[in-house]
Amino acid sequence: MGEFLVSLIVALIKIAVVLGVALGLGAYLTWFERKLAGHIQARLGPTVVGPFGLLQPLADGLKLMTKESIVPRGADMPVYYLAIMMAVAPALLLFSVIPFGPEFEIFGYSIKPIVADVNIAILIVFAMGSLAVYGTIFSGWASNSKYAFIGSLRKASVIIAYEVVLGFAVLGVILLAGTMSTVGIVEAQLEKGIWFIFYQPIAFVLYLFCMLAESGRVPFDIQEAEAELVTGYSVEYGGMKFGALPLAEWYLNVVALSAIAVVLFFGGWSGPQILGPFSPYFWFLVKTFGLVFFVIWLHWTLPRFQARDVTEVAWKIMLPLALLNIIATAVAVYITGG
Amino acid sequence: MEGYGAIFVFALIAVIVGLVFAFMNEFMGTRKIDPMEDYPYECGVPVYDPEARGTFKQGYYLLGLLLILFDIEVAYLFPWAVVFRDIGLYGLIEAVLFILILALGFIYAWAKGALRWQT
Numbered sequence: 001m002g003e004f005l006v007s008l009i010v011a012l013i014k015i016a017v018v019l020g021v022a023l024g025l026g027a028y029l030t031w032f033e034r035k036l037a038g039h040i041q042a043r044l045g046p047t048v049v050g051p052f053g054l055l056q057p058l059a060d061g062l063k064l065m066t067k068e069s070i071v072p073r074g075a076d077m078p079v080y081y082l083a084i085m086m087a088v089a090p091a092l093l094l095f096s097v098i099p100f101g102p103e104f105e106i107f108g109y110s111i112k113p114i115v116a117d118v119n120i121a122i123l124i125v126f127a128m129g130s131l132a133v134y135g136t137i138f139s140g141w142a143s144n145s146k147y148a149f150i151g152s153l154r155k156a157s158v159i160i161a162y163e164v165v166l167g168f169a170v171l172g173v174i175l176l177a178g179t180m181s182t183v184g185i186v187e188a189q190l191e192k193g194i195w196f197i198f199y200q201p202i203a204f205v206l207y208l209f210c211m212l213a214e215s216g217r218v219p220f221d222i223q224e225a226e227a228e229l230v231t232g233y234s235v236e237y238g239g240m241k242f243g244a245l246p247l248a249e250w251y252l253n254v255v256a257l258s259a260i261a262v263v264l265f266f267g268g269w270s271g272p273q274i275l276g277p278f279s280p281y282f283w284f285l286v287k288t289f290g291l292v293f294f295v296i297w298l299h300w301t302l303p304r305f306q307a308r309d310v311t312e313v314a315w316k317i318m319l320p321l322a323l324l325n326i327i328a329t330a331v332a333v334y335i336t337g338g
Numbered sequence: 339m340e341g342y343g344a345i346f347v348f349a350l351i352a353v354i355v356g357l358v359f360a361f362m363n364e365f366m367g368t369r370k371i372d373p374m375e376d377y378p379y380e381c382g383v384p385v386y387d388p389e390a391r392g393t394f395k396q397g398y399y400l401l402g403l404l405l406i407l408f409d410i411e412v413a414y415l416f417p418w419a420v421v422f423r424d425i426g427l428y429g430l431i432e433a434v435l436f437i438l439i440l441a442l443g444f445i446y447a448w449a450k451g452a453l454r455w456q457t
Contacts, residue, residue: 011344069363073376085356092352118341146390160405167412174419239363308455
């Protein structure tokens with residue numbers, strides 16, 4: 001019983017830390033994105049609330065929390081609320097399999113800085129990525145608005161198209177590492193002494209495209225498409241219900257998928273020991289944040305694809321490429337013995 | 339509590355966080371009824387069709403069918419990739435055959451025009 005209680009407390013502490021990091025990072029990425037977008041467009045971005053506008057996310061959060069709750073007429077009430085939960089929960093659960101660093105010892109207990117070190121971690125990432133479709137579809141269906149409905153259908157078609165490519169892109173890394181555990185993949189890279197991006201450059205490019213598409217970022221943001229669909233499936237939501245949809249989609253998903261990309265292709269926490277015991281965490285966060293920065297940079301630089309191009313690129317170019325990559329990798333692993 | 343238990347606890351907490359996000363405004367928001375406040379958004383003109391969930395493009399349905407074909411294929415290939423080194427040449431040939439058969443279905447769908455988004 002004592003052992004179970006200790007492990008439960010350890011798990012709860014890890015979950016609290018991950019939740020705090022995820023939600024705090026999500027909130028502050030809004031500030032970072034607005035600041036960056038401002039400077040890209042030769043503006044200043046938020047400057048008024050606090051030094052450098054640093055308190056802006058808090059002000060926005062307070063404002064969203066105290067808004068009146070409005071449900072559009074003709075909306076499907078239970079589904080309308082369920083959609084928010086279905087958007088936020090899978091995005092948070094993506095963080096459950098991200099390893100932030102190597103195992104360490106504290107008070108005689110050895111602790112892994114990962115919520116759940118399971119051997120099907122990559123499958124969990126896919127399961128949660130697919131579950132995110134429900135948040136989109138529910139919100140579009142329940143809102144009783146044509147804009148929301150079209151936006152949610154577009155988003156669903158993008159997610160299902162790129163989910164497939166994502167699966168095939170990641171298969172190459174799993175072939176090289178011989179495991180689906182995220183900790184195992186990082187350790188395989190540390191053992192080989194090389195990041196998997198050098199073995200799997202095509203897979204990384206495919207993964208990057210899929211990451212942009214899954215999180216609804218430019219150039220794949222046909223579901224938002226401000227000029228045509230206002231903001232797509234979130235148009236009939238207000239208050240924190242509105243805040244939760246972009247938070248889950250644009251920030252939590254991007255951070256989680258960037259962290260998974262770091263695990264798969266950039267050697268996870270590997271890096272020179274410059275900060276003593278904290279250097280693994282430092283390197284992991286630096287690499288993750290580099291990818292997040294890249295995504296936001298693209299968002300404010302590129303124009304948008306047409307809906308037609310988005311689906312056709314996924315099925316006609318990226319899927320055959322991914323299939324060839326898998327077969328080539330399998331043959332190479334067989335010949336060299338890994 | 340190490341692996342799946344922790345995921346279960348995290349899932350419960352994530353669902354609660356999601357529900358808090360969904361219902362926060364019911365408790366913290368103001369309440370001031372306006373007769374038109376729940377009118378669906380339609381660029382300032384009256385809504386043409388009060389029911390928005392009508393017909394939609396059948397291409398989405400076809401893509402959904404293709405997803406079933408390929409997502410299940412990926413799900414079958416994951417365990418193969420994990421044990422690939424232990425099953426050797428036999429596993430390699432079997433998997434290539436499996437991918438080829440599904441690629442055949444994919445080419446059929448392509449030739450039939452299932453991937454043509456705009457005609």
